[in-house]
Amino acid sequence: MKAFLILEDGTVFTGTSIGSTKDMISEIVFNTSMTGYLEVLTDPSYAGQAVVMTYPLIGNYGITPDMESKKAWPDGYIVRELSRMPSNFRCEGTIQDFLKEQDIPGIAGVDTRALTKILREKGTMNGMITTNTDYDLGEILPKLKEYKVGDVVSKATCSEKYVLEGNGKKVALLDLGAKNNIAKSLHQRGCEVTVYPAHTTAEEILSSYPDGIMLSNGPGDPADCTSIIKEIKKLYDSDIPIFAICLGHQLMALATGATTHKLKYGHRGGNHPVKDLQTNRVYISSQNHGYVVDTESVDANVAVPAFVNVNDGTNEGLSYVGKKIFTVQFHPEACPGPQDSGYLFDRFIDMMGGTK
Numbered sequence: 001m002k003a004f005l006i007l008e009d010g011t012v013f014t015g016t017s018i019g020s021t022k023d024m025i026s027e028i029v030f031n032t033s034m035t036g037y038l039e040v041l042t043d044p045s046y047a048g049q050a051v052v053m054t055y056p057l058i059g060n061y062g063i064t065p066d067m068e069s070k071k072a073w074p075d076g077y078i079v080r081e082l083s084r085m086p087s088n089f090r091c092e093g094t095i096q097d098f099l100k101e102q103d104i105p106g107i108a109g110v111d112t113r114a115l116t117k118i119l120r121e122k123g124t125m126n127g128m129i130t131t132n133t134d135y136d137l138g139e140i141l142p143k144l145k146e147y148k149v150g151d152v153v154s155k156a157t158c159s160e161k162y163v164l165e166g167n168g169k170k171v172a173l174l175d176l177g178a179k180n181n182i183a184k185s186l187h188q189r190g191c192e193v194t195v196y197p198a199h200t201t202a203e204e205i206l207s208s209y210p211d212g213i214m215l216s217n218g219p220g221d222p223a224d225c226t227s228i229i230k231e232i233k234k235l236y237d238s239d240i241p242i243f244a245i246c247l248g249h250q251l252m253a254l255a256t257g258a259t260t261h262k263l264k265y266g267h268r269g270g271n272h273p274v275k276d277l278q279t280n281r282v283y284i285s286s287q288n289h290g291y292v293v294d295t296e297s298v299d300a301n302v303a304v305p306a307f308v309n310v311n312d313g314t315n316e317g318l319s320y321v322g323k324k325i326f327t328v329q330f331h332p333e334a335c336p337g338p339q340d341s342g343y344l345f346d347r348f349i350d351m352m353g354g355t356k
């Protein structure tokens with residue numbers, strides 16, 4: 001069946017429908033990872049976005065247990081070519097069936113290189129995937145311009161708190177739409193991890209006397225998370241060691257007086273170079289974000305830049321003055337992508353007083 005991808009600027013790509021055949025409107029973003037399409041699909045930070053994979057052949061090893069959450073989160077999925085015969089000893093199905101099961105519409109056969117060039121030059125924009133051959137641009141384009149994502153953190157967070165038992169440091173993980181590998185990275189290092197829903201109060205978290213607090217990644221515009229930001233300010237004031245990733249990093253910055261803005265087309269992929277400003281060493285990082293902390297808005301008495309993006313000079317991490325708090329914009333938990341910055345979990349454990 002034919003499908004169409006219609007962009008806010010009026011560009012139309014024609015391809016083949018994959019997954020669900022329902023109409024979808026979302027923000028269209030591109031990811032340049034060459035591997036790890038399943039981790040991308042199951043990363044809750046994609047809630048409220050449709051993803052274009054720039055790697056031209058997707059689905060070679062089918063569906064495997066490499067999931068970063070229980071379900072797929074993007075509103076839509078856009079690929080050049082989908083593998084028709086996935087092959088792997090762990091393969092449990094095809095992307096086509098997975099998308100159908102999850103009711104996610106997609107489109108294959110799109111010139112993703114041309115599409116990405118448009119998004120890179122004009123910036124991220126909204127789009128629609130439809131199988132309706134009688135689509136009416138005059139009706140659709142104003143709707144696309146109007147579309148704005150809602151409260152996606154509430155959708156992506158867990159509904160109840162749960163615990164991963166361990167004998168080491170007690171970590172409270174605030175789940176803002178967390179990827180599995182954050183809790184796993186702590187648990188593998190012996191920590192006992194208590195995962196809390198995003199709207200938990202600071203009082204509840206602090207009353208369990210954690211050795212450290214971790215703020216996760218998550219979807220949407222950080223500036224929309226006003227009530228969570230208030231709770232994070234109380235966590236900042238508590239003097240408990242804190243490590244934060246991506247959305248967590250942005251919310252800690254907002255809680256302490258800095259501002260954020262939306263990047264033209266974001267950073268999503270597995271090869272973003274970031275420089276550790278303490279050592280001047282460059283790490284290749286996994287990234288997935290559309291917003292960034294304004295470096296010049298950070299009060300030097302509160303925090304100092306710890307990492308910078310080597311491609312565009314944007315902020316990639318902050319170290320908080322007089323506090324045991326450091327935060328990063330990239331993903332040390334990888335999944336997908338390089339694990340070069342996994343040592344940051346060890347740094348967090350050292351900050352909490354080392355392994356018991």
Ligand SMILES: NC(=O)CC[C@H](N)C(=O)O
Nearest residue numbers: 217218246247289290291
């Ligand atoms: N992966 C994330 O945590 C993303 C944070 C935020 N939603 C952004 O796009 O910038």
